[in-house]
Amino acid sequence: MASPSKALNENFAYNSMLARALVQLIPAHDRETVRIWFNKLHVMDRSAEDMKRRNEYMWFLLLMLQNKRLQPPFNKSPPGGExxxxxxxxxxxxYEDVLMSSDDQSATWLDTACNMDQTCKDVYTSEDQHFPSTHPAEFLNNQPLPQNGIICYVAAFALTPKRDYMLRGSFQRSRLNEIESVL
Known part of the structure; x- marks a missing residue:
């Protein structure tokens, strides 16, 4: 059986991976705040209690990212210290609805974007909101641009050796036939 700290770290790593993928779906002005939260949560590994707290925060953040809405405390940078x-x-x-429930149907708070003082603000419904396109031709347009450095995307593929050999051989024969017909 795995140690409790190892299980907590694996759980956090998995949720962190999912959250980092989902961060691309939220508005650009919120991404930096979420990245600061990621950094803060990644260093919370001194004790089992810290890890449990870190995992709760990450789970809650993951649910926010799935809904594409940030609510307190994630709509601001994390506080310094613990x-x-x-x-x-x-x-x-x-808290009860999100973290203590395993029933997906009971997450009613996701439908109402109300913060703690019960003033509802749906900041993600403006018309100037731009969500990344999922069309393959728009892939490069949706990628973040580095301030210093480059982006390199590579696609590598190969035919099976037998088929590759046959195609090259038939190409060379057809090319020789073309040259001979010209002469």
């Missing part, structure tokens, strides 16, 4: 337990920061109803 993070308080998540159940002290968000309302108890939301």
């Amino acid at each position: 993070l308080r337990p998540l159940n002290e920061i968000i309302s108890p109803d939301i």
